[in-house]
Amino acid sequence: MNAIGRHRGLARIWAGEPGLRGVFSAVSHTDIGKRFIIASAIFFAIAGVLAMLIRAQLATSHSAFVGPEAYAQIFTMHGSIMMFLFAIPMLEGVAIYLLPKLLGSRDLAFPRLTALGWWCYLFGGSIMVGSLLVGLAPNAGWFLYPPLSGPEYTPGVNSDVWLLGVTFVEISAMCAAIEIVVTILKFRAKGMRLDRMPIYAWYILATAGMMIFGFPPLILGSILLEIERAFGWPFFDPELGGSPLLWQHLFWLFGHPEVYIIFLPAAGAISTIIPVMARTKLIGYGAIVASVMALAFLSFGLWVHHMFTTGIPHMALGFFSAASVLVAIPTSIQIFAWLGTLWAGRPKLELPMLYLLGFFFVFILGGLTGVMLAIVPFNQQAHDTAFVTAHLHYVLAGGFVFPMLAAAYYWMPHVTGRLRVMRIGEAAFWLIFIGFNITFFGMHLTGLLGMPRRVYTYPAEAGWDWLNLVSSIGGFLQAFGFALFALDIALQAWLGRPARRNPWGAGTLEWTMMTPPPAYNFASLPEVECREPLGARGTLAADLARGEGLLAAPRNGWRETLAVDIASGKPDHVAILPGPSLLPVAAAASFGGFFAMMLLSLYWIAPLFLVAVTVVIWLWASTNGSREPVGPLEIGDGTTVPSHYEAQGTVGYWGSVFALCASGTLFGSLIFGFAYLWTVAPHWPPQTGLDAPLFETGLIVAGALAAAIFVRLALPRTGNGEGRLYLAIAGMGLTLLVLASLPVLRLPAPTDHAFGAVSTTLVAYGLFHAMVATLILAFMMVRKRQGFVAHGRPQEMRVATLWVDYAAGTAIVVALVLVLAAWGV
Amino acid sequence: MDPAGPSAAAIADLWWWMLAGSVLLSGLVFVILFLAFRRAGRAERSDAPSEKLWLGWLGLAMPVVVLLALLTYALHLGGRILPGPDAPDLTVEVTAYNWGWSFRYPDGRVSERVLHIPADAKIDLVISATDVIHSFWVPRLAGKMDAIPGHVNELRIEADRPGTFAGVCAEYCGIGHVDHDFQVIAHDGESWQDFLENRE
Amino acid sequence: MPLLRLSAGLTLWAIGFCAIYAVHGLGCALGWPNETVGPFELHRASMIALWACFTLAGIWLALVLGRYRGSAMDRASMLLAWAGAGTTLVSGLPIVLVPACL
């Protein structure tokens, strides 16, 4: 088969569906990645317009441009959109677009999950922006502190929009995070050991890992606050044993890692682009990997530095202050690695490099003010002033926007296959750079002069007028710069001359494919022996197109890509990926229906949409698997490996592992919340106690253990084990029923005191997982009958076992926590 | 930044030190960048850049030294400006609400939006709120402290000269947030006596 | 599993950090600073004990991981273990520098 024939065959297999249906059924990572990037750019523009409104209002003292209520919505939405609808989706979009291409794979691990993430993001984002149009947008600041955001002080729908919209978007982020981690671990080129991964993959691996552990606390917080608002369970109400500080802990437990979640992918782009611009190799690969990992961990030990003024004992502040200071060290290692790389190479001032110089300038200043804010006494003075606003904009624009602008220029020839038209990009750079510094540098000063953030006006005698006016002028310069940038990118996409392949002379795999990239990425999959395969073998692109790599021959119309052993990169199995599907958009729409009903306070209709979600997921899972043995498959290097139907440690398995990690983090945060309220909140212990539910605990433990044991015995080795599966279902069903009886028969009312509220929530969490496990077991019964689960194809049962074990474990922990709590009260 | 109390003054000192350090460090980075591009055109390159120099010394050792010194000093300073262990000269209960401040003195008197204190004395404030979260901040006297419903926080302030100092609410608390301000009047000995004897 | 080795050092730090923070919070809530065990303040002594244990465990881990030598990953794992031990040491400094519950 020649290169053209191979291209035709693969293009047919990997093509999306035509027409309008294709818009909704697309699953290709290239398409969805671009959608994420474009949508987040649009949200950036919207939030940018809000920023302009803020600057217009603050340009002079006593301005009457907008009133306090509108201003509250504007600054809240500016922050929320930038964080949740711009920064995170943008980094996801770039990663979704790039990762398979950098790793030598044809798509991400779960193409339909990519699409689900996209639709959840689009729907959630639309709800939030829509609220702005009707004047009901969130208005309590982007970190939504209760009680201000609670039922009493924000009776309207404003906070619900935030809680539900952001949670909807977080579902999208969790989908992306799980997918990214599993893709990096499993879908790499043959021979790509972990230490041969492109450095960007390390950054994204760390980022996605952080998302898996960092987002659940916020999701939990949002759920709790929404329950408090909707049903009056007093988690954050100090009158009834709650504490507003619990929200702050949960929020910043997410919020600080979030900063690094945003910075790391951008740093990954920097580490990728700088060596290419300097025409050399990155120095200190191992040290950079270590510092990326260190950042990922340390950033979880900083959250309290957003709470230095909440009256936490000084020693505890000291712990977090120390960690906040130390986190500067891995950052510094990376900065000097980049400087050393530039020093060692022959750097050329191409446009992406120009933007990276902007990054260096802005980010260094932001980092240094960050160290200042890590220092407790200074923080207590500067906290919640314009100084903090200036600092966070230096960090986020420096650490994310400038690198992303550089990345846009660097990868545009890849996305469009075109070169830029005129030198508009340089003009845009200077406008953005100068405008940015004019806007925010002065705000350090206004902050130190005592101007708090989030004020819609200030008195003339404060003497902040000229600084604010200068800031506003800078803001408009900047806006003009971003508009020029958008124009430049659009011109490049429409009018640019075709670029030759690999215009920058890079060494990584994404430049071995045609540009714009074909739907299948690689005509045949590369084998790699070093970190820069293209740099080591200049003919790699042509060789792959000729079919000299793996999985070169289209087979059975399957979308095939290679899955490897996690550590060594040895071929492990062939993954056959699903094609276009309407299930993701159906699932997202069902979720959307649920969130919309919650928003409209139609609490009795909302659960119906969860039933719809369940049905869609059931259908979704039904499309997987194979009824027949597939047997070993040739991969093209003379060896055979099994298909994913008959392999172990498939992406489905790992996906479940990480999904459960995320859920476990949420569970852990809930238990932390329980302990926290118990020790810190006023009005504890509660008036109404709890008799230790010992009998129920016995039943729960028995049922859970039975389920965990019998699901193992039902693994298809011999016989079909249907009887054992029934016993597993019975065990899990018993656990489920007993858990369900607890709130009715035993627990104090959830509306009277936070004790009842938290313990009921704990039980509800256990109940949720028990229901999921029961459904999965029922699904396994069907799959066994249909022949999808059989000897040689036990994979689905292994995944089911994971979920059953987890449900069993949490049910037992929930019961034990209740017993302990009962004794403690 | 015109500190009028020991706590604010110590913080201002700290700020000038940190500013100087930051200027030096960022200057170092910008000079390296500039030189890297300048020498790009000409110099002979030695092929292996020294990881030990760039990562070990510049990337790791330098910040470790600087940051540890800063951290130890700051922890020490932070401990010093805490309330206690020495007893305060006066304790005032501060209650923030939408949108006002009330100050209750040991003799049971209450003042609204104006906090009277003697100058040159250690004052402990016991701060709470009745509705949403606010934050007590008198920039020229000390750092801020949140007023949180259901929790009680303490802050020590001291004015080293008589005068009137502006205070604001630093935590967004709703549409009245902007005007949620107050004044601290530090009295000299005589007028403080007047205040105590209710001759205001 | 190289990823686990890579994470080991800082996971240990994270556990130690949480443990010390928890003991600190519980101690302040339950009024431990007023209780003594022999010549020691119970609260501070228990935090110092935890701090020392986790620092020593971190050093031990770094020495163990230092024995693997081969790939860049092994070196990075060792570096990270030292980073974990160092971070444990530094982030515990407030225990001896600052009053406990003020």
Ligand SMILES: [Cu+2]
């Ligand atoms: Cu206020």
